[in-house]
Amino acid sequence: MATLNSLRPAISGLIRNPILLVITGLYTLLQIPQLVLQSQSPLISALVSLLMTGVLLVLLPFYQGGLIGMANEALAGHTQIRSFIQAGKSNYISLLLSYLVILAVNILFGIAGFVLFFAGGLGFVIGNGQPSTAVIAIIGILGLLIVVAYLLIVISIQFYAHAIVLSDTKIIEGFKYSVKLVRQNLFSVAGYSVIMFFGGALIGLLGGVSSILFSPQPALGTALPDISLPLVILILAISLILTAIFGAFYGVYSVAFYQKINPD
Numbered sequence: 001m002a003t004l005n006s007l008r009p010a011i012s013g014l015i016r017n018p019i020l021l022v023i024t025g026l027y028t029l030l031q032i033p034q035l036v037l038q039s040q041s042p043l044i045s046a047l048v049s050l051l052m053t054g055v056l057l058v059l060l061p062f063y064q065g066g067l068i069g070m071a072n073e074a075l076a077g078h079t080q081i082r083s084f085i086q087a088g089k090s091n092y093i094s095l096l097l098s099y100l101v102i103l104a105v106n107i108l109f110g111i112a113g114f115v116l117f118f119a120g121g122l123g124f125v126i127g128n129g130q131p132s133t134a135v136i137a138i139i140g141i142l143g144l145l146i147v148v149a150y151l152l153i154v155i156s157i158q159f160y161a162h163a164i165v166l167s168d169t170k171i172i173e174g175f176k177y178s179v180k181l182v183r184q185n186l187f188s189v190a191g192y193s194v195i196m197f198f199g200g201a202l203i204g205l206l207g208g209v210s211s212i213l214f215s216p217q218p219a220l221g222t223a224l225p226d227i228s229l230p231l232v233i234l235i236l237a238i239s240l241i242l243t244a245i246f247g248a249f250y251g252v253y254s255v256a257f258y259q260k261i262n263p264d
Contacts, residue, residue: 002260003191010253013074020070023084024247027063028240030056031207061095062088067247068165071255087165094164098171102157109150116142155193156182162258185261192257196250203246206239 014020034049069087073079116139123135159178163169169177182189 001191002185002188002257003195006192006253006256006260009075010249010256013071013252013256014248016077017070017074017079019079019081020067020074020248020251021244023063023067023070023081024251025240025244027059028244028247030059032236032240057099061099062092064088064099064161065091065095065165067251068162068255071251072166074252075256075259091165094171094174095161098160098164098174101171101175105153109146112146113143116146155189158182158193159254159258162255166255166258167262167264181258181261188257188261196254199246199250203239203243206242209235209239 030052034045034052066084066086066088069091070079070084073083120135120139123139156179157175159181160174163174163177163181164171167174167177
C-alpha cells in the first residue's frame, strides 16, 4: 500500500536532510507577528495580519515549489537550498495561477455556504421561529452536498503542485493529472488523506492554543487562569517547532507518495 510504503523513505529522507526543517521553520516564523500583535491594538493587529496574509500569499507558490523540489532530491539522497530556489523560481507562475484558481473555488463555495445559511435564517424568520421540517431537511441536505462536493474537489486536486513541479505539466494539465491519479488510487489516497488530516488537525490545534494565549485578556474572560510569559513562550516555541517538523515531513511524504502512485 502506497500510504504505508511511503512513510519509511519519507522519514529517512527527512533525517538525511535536516535542511528541510530550516526551510519550513523560516516559513513558520512568518506567522509570529500575527500571533504576538493580537495582544496589541486591534487596528495594528488587523493591519499586520492583512499585510502578512498578502506576503504569505505571494510567497506560498515559491515555497511550495521549492519544498517539493527539495523533497524530491531528499528522497534520492541529499538536497540543498539552491534546489529550493531553483524549483521555486521555475514553477512560480504556474503555481501562483493554480493557487488563484483554488482560491476562486474556495470563494465560490464560501458564497454558496453563506447563501444557504441566509436562506435558513430567512426560513426561520418567515416561520416565526418554527421553520417546517421540510425546509430544515432541504437545507441540511444541500449543506451536506456542498461539504461533500468541496471535500471531493480538495482531495482530487491535492497533487496538482506535484504534477507541475515533478511531472512538468501545465496548470490545467496539473489539475487533470491529479484527478487521474486520485481516481486510479482511491484506497491509497484515502489512507494518505486521513494521515494528513489528523496531522494537520493536531498542528491546527496547537496553533489555536497559541492564538488564544496571545489574544487580548478581555477576550479570554475569567475562566482561564493567568499564564506566565515564559510558559506562553514555551508553548509558542513548541507549536512552531512541531509545525516546522510536520511541514517538512508533509513535503517529503507527499512527494514519496506521489512517486508511488505515479506510473510515469
